[in-house]
Amino acid sequence: MVQETYDELDVAIVDAVRSAPRASWRDLAPVLGVDPATVGRRWSRMHSTGDAWVTVHPAGSATPSCAVVEIDCTPGRSAEVADVLAADVEAATVKLTSGARDILVLAQAPDLDALSAYLLDRVGRVPGIRGVRSHLATRATLEASRWREGALDPEQRRRLHARAKNRLEQQDMGLTAADHRIIRALNIDGRMSFERLADHAGMGPVAVRRRLTRLEEAGLVTFRCDTSRRLSGQAVAAVYFGSIDVRDLEDVEGRIRALQGIRAASLVAGPYNVIIDAWLRSTAEAHDLERKMSHVLPGLRVQDRSVVLRTIKLLGRILDAEGRSLRSVPLLADTTG
Numbered sequence: 001m002v003q004e005t006y007d008e009l010d011v012a013i014v015d016a017v018r019s020a021p022r023a024s025w026r027d028l029a030p031v032l033g034v035d036p037a038t039v040g041r042r043w044s045r046m047h048s049t050g051d052a053w054v055t056v057h058p059a060g061s062a063t064p065s066c067a068v069v070e071i072d073c074t075p076g077r078s079a080e081v082a083d084v085l086a087a088d089v090e091a092a093t094v095k096l097t098s099g100a101r102d103i104l105v106l107a108q109a110p111d112l113d114a115l116s117a118y119l120l121d122r123v124g125r126v127p128g129i130r131g132v133r134s135h136l137a138t139r140a141t142l143e144a145s146r147w148r149e150g151a152l153d154p155e156q157r158r159r160l161h162a163r164a165k166n167r168l169e170q171q172d173m174g175l176t177a178a179d180h181r182i183i184r185a186l187n188i189d190g191r192m193s194f195e196r197l198a199d200h201a202g203m204g205p206v207a208v209r210r211r212l213t214r215l216e217e218a219g220l221v222t223f224r225c226d227t228s229r230r231l232s233g234q235a236v237a238a239v240y241f242g243s244i245d246v247r248d249l250e251d252v253e254g255r256i257r258a259l260q261g262i263r264a265a266s267l268v269a270g271p272y273n274v275i276i277d278a279w280l281r282s283t284a285e286a287h288d289l290e291r292k293m294s295h296v297l298p299g300l301r302v303q304d305r306s307v308v309l310r311t312i313k314l315l316g317r318i319l320d321a322e323g324r325s326l327r328s329v330p331l332l333a334d335t336t337g
Helices: 008-019 025-032 036-048 078-086 112-125 154-163 177-188 194-201 205-217 246-258 285-296
Strands: 052-058 065-073 091-097 103-109 129-142 221-227 236-244 262-269 274-280 300-314 317-319 325-328
Touching (some): 008 154, 008 221, 025 036, 025 154, 052 177, 112 129, 129 246, 177 194, 177 205, 236 285
Antiparallel strands (some): 052 221, 091 300, 129 262, 317 325
């Protein structure tokens, strides 16, 4: 694959897309101070090489049941096991890691029964696996969709924020079969045109636009833009496993969001009650971030940590060794039948 060279404008375009994932190039160009053709051309280059992409996942009341799964493997078989699991719809993210576990998986399913069946009947029986420990996620404290590279100035962020649509009050409504088809298509390409979405959903572009607007305004879907490690400049991913006194959870959640380097954090049920994902520029920053967390989050006790050796799959995207997207494994089962 051709090794592309990226500059500050490319990173700024990515951050702008993170803030407004489906905005037109015409809308983003004035914020970035360039013409729409330049934005479109540069994004197309990053997207075509797999260095940047937009995807979507269910949120709000449509959030699937999730678990962070630690897997121990027979020596020498962890890469093989990771590749097998990466083909599963339920395995949204698959990472090879250092430390006390060989593989970390973010598993998800429509409900707890389906998730339990996947963990017990599928994961536990994959050849090469010696042990499985599951931590059911109870709440996302910080979603990866909120990650930013810091490439935009305050005025640019303000202008993009002003574009954001106001969400309706969360409503307890399920996804229809048509909604599932739309989301599956957006798993493949979150910036897919309404015309192409209409083909996937089996309805007209106007109806698709109306349904997607409803999903966004009701908070039933979340868009996120991911990049390869080379484009982001964040060479190392680390995972911290810790415990927080339940009386301090509300205060800690707000402080976690303010810590630079933390990409995502989830509250889980298990021997740890919080799992934190971080993006770092070097392994040397792993303990630096832990030290910062100890100061900002005095109630947090980090009990274990792992460095990610390689991310095999990231929220439905199979990645290469450089973290570039190769292909999509949709997150939702096919509901067209």
